[in-house]
Amino acid sequence: IFDTQKNTFRNKRDVLRNFTSGWTDHNIFFKAIDPIKLTNETKEVFKLLSKKLCFRFAEFPNNNNPPKKKGFCLKYSNDEYGTHLGKQLDTEECQFIYLRDTNVNTTELLRWVLYGLGFDFEHNRADRRNYHVIHRDNIEPKFLPYVKKKKNNLESFYFNHYLQSACCKTPIYCRNGGTPSCDMCNKCFCDEGYHGSYCEAIVEEDKTICPLTSVELKKPDGFNMKLINVCQYSIT
Template sequence: MLFLITLVGILKFIYTIELEKLNFLEKTYINREKRGIVNKAKFELTDTHIKYHINFRLDKLLIRKALSRISEETCFKFEETSNYLLATLRYKHGLYFLTKFPVKKEKNRDIYLLATVKDITKVMRETLHALGVDYEHNRPDRNKYITINFKNVYSVFMPLFEITYTPILTFYNIGYDYTSVMHFTVKEFSRNGKKTIESKRKLMEPFTGRSTHLTFNDAKLLSLKYCINPKLKNAKCHNYGYPNPTMPYICKCLPFYYGPKCENRVRNFGYCSRINYFKAMSSITSRTLTLGNTCNFFIYTIPGKRIKLKLFFHHGLLSNHHCKNGKSIEARYFSDFSVNGVIYCPSIFPISIVSESNFIILRSTFSESKSKVKIMFKMF
């Protein structure tokens, strides 16, 4: 009997908690989506100097660090205030990571964070959402890149996975970015521990929604939306560059290009193999590359053709599922190479990639130590 009484008590407690969660979600998100998702333009910010307030239950250092990472890449400046009423961004304790927009034309937005989860990616994600950036997986073209398993999504979270028909992302010709901080992870809001999101590029699933810094395109979108004079938005930047938000007459470049217009490929220094530009032919080409610090390599072939690439490390390093101490190689193989690619860590297993266009970029980070990787490639 005592066991049954205890069990009933536990079940009632669980039911109360779940009911509280549902009520919280209904109040903070679902109603807002029904009222305001198509009218977000009227809530756009008019100032990039933002005051924010943090609830005492939250990790202030974590939030400050997240805001610092946004400021580093954009024109936004954040100022903490103890006056709740003066804050544009109000970080509150909640049961989920969610953002609530004002019903009327008030400037403040409430950002709910789960105090027990120290996740800087989700702090940045909800902050950018409050600044007017939509979730990446809700883009109108998302079905080309991912599949949403709605059967695995807890029903009350369905609005978080609905396509948003807005031109904000396609207007700037920004490619779909699996690693964007605005992308959910593959099991986020799952009711059964199974995937809610499946990538159609399987190599990208482990990295989906996992960035701990703004990606190049996260910063680009926010900058083009708020930081750059409209007359400069169509500046002639090459290789997916865009006007620098702090020096708008100079282009901000991807890390493997430089120059006022991002017109030059970077050269290798340090321990890196000096030759870093290769042409894929109809027969297999093999190269052993020396890595150290940051190295960049470019593989190209004739327009209209693609590239088959295989990478593997020397000396049978132990396999691991996470890159440690900054030792990894990123392979950008999409037709839009501004989008982050697959990360290959030291492993006894090779990785095989087929490019979407006639171009692949490899970028390695291996601190000071010398390492070697073998690449084999051919035109496809």
């Protein structure tokens, strides 16, 4: 987030804050609290984000006297929308991500981790009327707070090109809807049907490949967005 008053970049979430180093210079830790378990598929979410973003994720150290760390703690709750996403942690080390199922759905976890990192929903943009039509009569009252427009002129959303411009000194231009890579500043992530360093070439044989193995696209709720490759993720 860019602070126009101080003319500096600031971290939106407390889980990212480290006043002794830059936000890309340290790990963001994660762990699960019983009865939630960290499965291989759950860990793949954090591995995927580490590959696609500038952030580095790691499990909380498993010992009796771990050094003080900050990160996401996956916790069971009947109300996943109670997830705290403010500027202070729920505890000294944890920003809770509440999940309603002990069998963690990787797409839901991906959504909440991105949200916890400061990426907001596209339909909350200040200029959303240029892109979306919100039918409030079709939305349950408990979900209405999640469709409020932001007043900020500059905000980080899911489709801000993985913050590539903040990581690379000379961002490249990707063709055909491609997205610049953050960890490889001279390459692009290409949209469906294209490939090449700049997404300039057409794929002859179209194959749908999702980076997560347990993707389950639920009934469209009006806010399903294509986020990574050709996978569909519901963001509400």
